[in-house]
Amino acid sequence: MSEPEIFFERNPSPAKLDVLGVPGWPYWRKEASKFQWTYDRTEVCYLLKGSVTVTPDGGTPHTFERGDLITFPRGMSCTWEIHEDLEKQYTFRD
DSSP states (O other), X not given: OOOOOOEEEEXXXXXXXXXXXXXXXXXXXXXXXXXXXXXXXXEEEEEEEEEEEEEETTSOOEEEETTEEEEEOTTOEEEEEEEEEEEEEEEEEO
């Protein structure tokens, strides 16, 4: 079985964020911690603060930081390890 694909872009332009509607997305904050997560829908998020390593079950770790726009695929199970308190805006797609 192939590893789920996480798409990300470092420092997308403000115009792209506006087109995606990021300014209107809800906020999520979490302190430094480690936890398991499974995505029941595709999530697109934009990191405003902090850094995190996301490791898909049986896969390669990916480290993200402030300014990253990330798409996590539906059905992916992973471990989140938040290194610095995290703040993000997010939306779900089916």
